[in-house]
Amino acid sequence: MQHGSERPASLLLKRASLVLILAILASFSITYASFADDAGERTVESTGIASVSGGNLALARDSAIADALRKAVEQAVGTLVASETLVENYQPLRDNVYTKTAGYIRSYTVIREGQSPGLYQATVSAVVAIGNIKDDLGAMGLLHAKAERPRVLFMIAEKSIGRRYYAFWWWGRSEFKGEAIDMSSAEASLKERFLEKGFNVVDSSAGTVVIQDAFRVEDLSREGAARVGRDLNAEVVVFGKALATEGPRMSGSAVGSYIADITAQAVRVDDGVVLGSAKGHGVSRHISEVTGGTEALSKAAIDLSDKLITQIAAKWSLGPQPVTLKIDNINDYKRLSDIKNALKGRVRGVSGVYQRKFEGGSATLELDSRLTAQNIADEISRLGLKLKVTRTTANTIEAALEDEPQRP
Numbered sequence: 001m002q003h004g005s006e007r008p009a010s011l012l013l014k015r016a017s018l019v020l021i022l023a024i025l026a027s028f029s030i031t032y033a034s035f036a037d038d039a040g041e042r043t044v045e046s047t048g049i050a051s052v053s054g055g056n057l058a059l060a061r062d063s064a065i066a067d068a069l070r071k072a073v074e075q076a077v078g079t080l081v082a083s084e085t086l087v088e089n090y091q092p093l094r095d096n097v098y099t100k101t102a103g104y105i106r107s108y109t110v111i112r113e114g115q116s117p118g119l120y121q122a123t124v125s126a127v128v129a130i131g132n133i134k135d136d137l138g139a140m141g142l143l144h145a146k147a148e149r150p151r152v153l154f155m156i157a158e159k160s161i162g163r164r165y166y167a168f169w170w171w172g173r174s175e176f177k178g179e180a181i182d183m184s185s186a187e188a189s190l191k192e193r194f195l196e197k198g199f200n201v202v203d204s205s206a207g208t209v210v211i212q213d214a215f216r217v218e219d220l221s222r223e224g225a226a227r228v229g230r231d232l233n234a235e236v237v238v239f240g241k242a243l244a245t246e247g248p249r250m251s252g253s254a255v256g257s258y259i260a261d262i263t264a265q266a267v268r269v270d271d272g273v274v275l276g277s278a279k280g281h282g283v284s285r286h287i288s289e290v291t292g293g294t295e296a297l298s299k300a301a302i303d304l305s306d307k308l309i310t311q312i313a314a315k316w317s318l319g320p321q322p323v324t325l326k327i328d329n330i331n332d333y334k335r336l337s338d339i340k341n342a343l344k345g346r347v348r349g350v351s352g353v354y355q356r357k358f359e360g361g362s363a364t365l366e367l368d369s370r371l372t373a374q375n376i377a378d379e380i381s382r383l384g385l386k387l388k389v390t391r392t393t394a395n396t397i398e399a400a401l402e403d404e405p406q407r408p
Contacts, residue, residue, distance in 0.1 A: 041106055042079075042130050046071040047123040052115070060120035061113065069101045069108060072126040076104070076133055081142050089142060097136055104129050138313050142198070150312070152194055152266075153202040153234035155225055156301075157218035158184040158242040161258065161293030166218040166241065169204055170211050170228060185294045186242035186262050189301035197309050202234045222267050222274070229269040235394060236275060238308065240264025242300065244293040247283070258284045260296035262304050266312050270393035271324050276311030280304025323373045324356075325365040327387065328400040335401065336363050339385060343367065347379045373397050 048067030052060040077097060078086065086093065097104075108126040115121075157168040165179055169187075191201050211231075215224040220239050229237035240263045247257035259282070266276040282299025286292030325343075330336055336358060343365070344353045352368035369376060377389045377397050391398040 042076060042128050043125060044072040044075050044128050045111070045123065045125050046075060047112075047121060049119055049121050052118055052120055057115065057120065060115075061122060064113070064120045064122040065108075065110065065124060066101070068122050068124040069105050069126055070098055072108075072124065072128055073101050073104050073133070074098060076128045076130060077137070080130075080134065080137060085142055089140070092140060093142075096140065097133065104132055134314075138310055150235040151200045151202050151233065152236045152238060153204065153229045153232055154187045154190050155204075155220060155228065155237060155239040156184050156187040156190065156242055156262070156264065157220075157240075158186050158244075158297065160185065160244045160297065161246060161289045168218055170220075171216050172211055184242070185297040186260075186301040189298040190238065190305050193302055193305035194309065199309075202229075202232055204232065222265065222272055225265075226267055226269050226272050229267075235269055236266055236312065237269055238264050238266045242297055244297050246289060246293075254287050255285050256287070256289055256292055258286065258289065258292035258296040260284075260293070260300040262297070262300045264304055264308065266308050268395065270396045273395075275315045276308045278304055278307035278311065280307070322395070323367045323369055323371075323376055324396045325367055325376075326396065326398045327363045327365070328398075329361060329403070330358075330363050330401045331361050333358065339387070339401075340365065342383065342385055343380075346383055347371075347376060350376065 046068045048064040048069070048071060050060045050063030050067060077093065106127040106129055108124045110122055111125050112123040113121065155168070155170060157166040159166045163179060167179065167182060167184065169184070195201055211228060215228055217224075218241065220228075225237045225239040229235075242260065242262040244258060244260040247259045249256045261282075262280040264278065264280075265274055267273070268275055280300040280303035282296040282301070282303060284292045284295035284299065286295060327336070327339070330339075336355075340353045340355065343350055347369075349371040350367050350369045354366045354368075355363065356366055357364040367376060371379075373392050373395055377392045377399075380387050380389060380397070380399065386402045387399040388402050389397060389399045
């Protein structure tokens with residue numbers, strides 16, 4: 001009898017131990033899932049279907065799982081690329097991504113499966129290697145498309161073989177210190193490369209913008225480049241300098257060697273954020289110093305463009321970025337505090353509000369949000385926060401606090 005009375009207690013102890021073990025394993029699973037996502041992996045649930053032919057359930061099951069894994073990869077691609085881009089590029093995506101599920105699936109578990117008349121269905125939980133997909137989408141020029149294709153302006157000051165000064169189109173005249181200003185070889189190669197990758201390139205000659213004298217310099221500041229880009233309706237400006245020099249020449253040889261180096265930054269126009277920074281190098285051998293220098297500059301630009309495109313694509317593929325809200329006509333700090341609380345508590349999707357500046361009747365706030373600046377501006381107008389939105393760009397909102405009506 002005594003032994004029998006101990007069995008329920010023993011069973012309870014075993015069950016409690018099992019619950020504890022499962023809880024620990026669950027916590028490990030959550031931790032691992034979070035770590036995996038940070039490391040470039042993502043867990044996706046998807047369902048695949050296959051027909052049962054000749055009563056072969058094993059083959060149908062394998063086909064349904066393969067279909068589910070392919071759909072898991074498609075879902076992962078959909079989080080990185082805009083829907084219209086998916087439609088436009090379905091064939092190359094199918095040939096280069098969707099059919100290579102083995103290279104993107106780290107692991108999977110079949111969580112549900114079953115049979116219906118003539119069909120077999122399987123649902124899997126798959127760990128997808130997002131990093132590998134990003135690499136392949138970037139190589140295809142599709143990665144940046146999730147955040148819409150940016151309009152890019154190029155401002156490359158170039159000094160080629162035989163020239164004493166750098167030439168740059170934003171000087172605004174046909175010559176600089178007696179030297180004719182020709183089309184930049186490096187800039188032309190950059191434009192060609194970016195166009196191949198699906199970017200929209202701004203034609204600097206198409207506008208009638210008057211550039212201020214302060215910006216008519218070869219060594220552009222980040223603020224100056226952004227200002228010119230804003231005037232020409234660009235979203236990103238790539239600016240920098242390219243230099244070609246003659247290298248060593250073998251004695252008695254008519255063929256010379258030519259070396260070119262280029263440095264550049266990519267800056268987002270509306271808020272001045274640096275999207276990328278890189279250097280490019282090119283070498284050429286030619287009997288003509290003009291042709292040799294031009295070829296070296298072109299090679300350096302291509303070397304640079306591949307690095308910048310990767311960096312820009314990585315930034316733009318993240319989706320909505322932190323939004324800067326600039327408020328004018330605000331002289332009462334309590335009103336500013338009320339606005340910050342309203343933005344965080346009443347605007348859907350805003351998770352953080354950080355004050356960057358408050359002086360002279362103006363305030364600058366940075367908003368953490370998965371919404372776009374346009375979405376936040378719409379919410380501000382809808383909620384009646386006494387803020388009049390005067391301008392929006394992809395990542396900034398400009399507003400003014402409306403005056404309180406005077407009491408009689």
